[in-house]
Amino acid sequence: MNHFFGSNSAVRTLAALLPIVSSSAFPSAFSSAFSSAALATEVTVFETDFESGSVPAQFSANLPSALTPVQSYAGLGRDGYRFGGSFYRHRTATLVTLTLTDLPPHDELDLDFLFAAIDSLDGTGTFPAGDFFRVTLDGVEVFRESFANATPVQYQSYVSAPGVELARRIDLGFAGPGSYYTDSAYDMSLEPRFQNLAHTASNATFTFIIEGVGTQDLGDESWAFDNIRVIARSVGNPADLDGDGAVGAADLSLLLAAWGSTKPNPADLDGDGTVGASDLSLLLVNWT
Numbered sequence: 001m002n003h004f005f006g007s008n009s010a011v012r013t014l015a016a017l018l019p020i021v022s023s024s025a026f027p028s029a030f031s032s033a034f035s036s037a038a039l040a041t042e043v044t045v046f047e048t049d050f051e052s053g054s055v056p057a058q059f060s061a062n063l064p065s066a067l068t069p070v071q072s073y074a075g076l077g078r079d080g081y082r083f084g085g086s087f088y089r090h091r092t093a094t095l096v097t098l099t100l101t102d103l104p105p106h107d108e109l110d111l112d113f114l115f116a117a118i119d120s121l122d123g124t125g126t127f128p129a130g131d132f133f134r135v136t137l138d139g140v141e142v143f144r145e146s147f148a149n150a151t152p153v154q155y156q157s158y159v160s161a162p163g164v165e166l167a168r169r170i171d172l173g174f175a176g177p178g179s180y181y182t183d184s185a186y187d188m189s190l191e192p193r194f195q196n197l198a199h200t201a202s203n204a205t206f207t208f209i210i211e212g213v214g215t216q217d218l219g220d221e222s223w224a225f226d227n228i229r230v231i232a233r234s235v236g237n238p239a240d241l242d243g244d245g246a247v248g249a250a251d252l253s254l255l256l257a258a259w260g261s262t263k264p265n266p267a268d269l270d271g272d273g274t275v276g277a278s279d280l281s282l283l284l285v286n287w288t
Contacts, residue, residue: 041238042110042271043264046100047229051085063094068224071173073116076166076185077227083114083185087226092121092131092215098206098228104266105243106232109137109199111206112189113228114166118174119181119221121210123148124155130212131221133158135194138205143193147210149182149221163190174222188225196233204230234266239286241266246288255283 048056050067066089073083090096121131124146135143145158149169164186172183188194210223236243241251258267258275269279 041235042231042233043104043106043266043268045103045230045232045264046098049085049227050088055088058099059088059096060099061090061094061096063091065090065094065096070116070226073172073183073185073226077114077187078163081114081187081189081227083116083226087114087116087224089116089118089222089224091218091222092210092212094209096208098208098230100204100230101202103202103204103232104264105234105241107198107200107235108233109197109204110231110233111135111137111194111197112231114226115186115188116224116226117147117149117184117186118223119183120150120216121147121221121223122150122154122212124157131210131215132212133210133223134208136207137197137199138201142197143191147184149184160186161191163187206230237286238266238269239283247283247286248288251283255280
């Protein structure tokens, strides 16, 4: 540490970034000012509300899918996280893939989205043999449950966690030709199975599908999602930017190289969207 800070270029850089009165005051000043500061450990690596007029390039689907007005789903949700505008709608049996690349170092991923179960989904059922919503991460199943809208006697295997269910078996604007065509809505950002997903690779592939022998066309049953986001989280010391188990000169160099960046970056330690002086402060107080 002394050798690095003895470098003239490093001293000049740090002096330009923070008002350091003297080298002797430096450690105590940072300890008193920032010892209780909580480091941000999360970076939102993907987010869309489907309001741009086009489907983000990170998505692909094996059957025709489209952005569709949410109709009476509008406003369902919680403050700051509601259905609105348009969502990404699919017939059952459509495999939707979300591919993310060049992720920052992380240990876990969270997957948040609003889920619309539309029209006559048949639950676990015997005819037409059920509709199961299945989600995978890098080929590993993280969720598979049936959803039922058509009749009250159908069995839906999914039992929502607190706060997840927003509406159940009501007409939200997608009614088909009969009483079986009701809709349901869920806030899957509160579903524990989509949180804290173990993951360290630089790329991630999520797949989504409603599968089952009885899948049907868009006019009979469908599904959609809105406000989807993926959060990468580090459960170690986020100031250890190079992952070597210690916070030191190499981490400081990485932070300085990212200085001023407003893109998702692990060096944004305080999570304010910009790599800057407060992030440097947090790194220095965690120096090992």
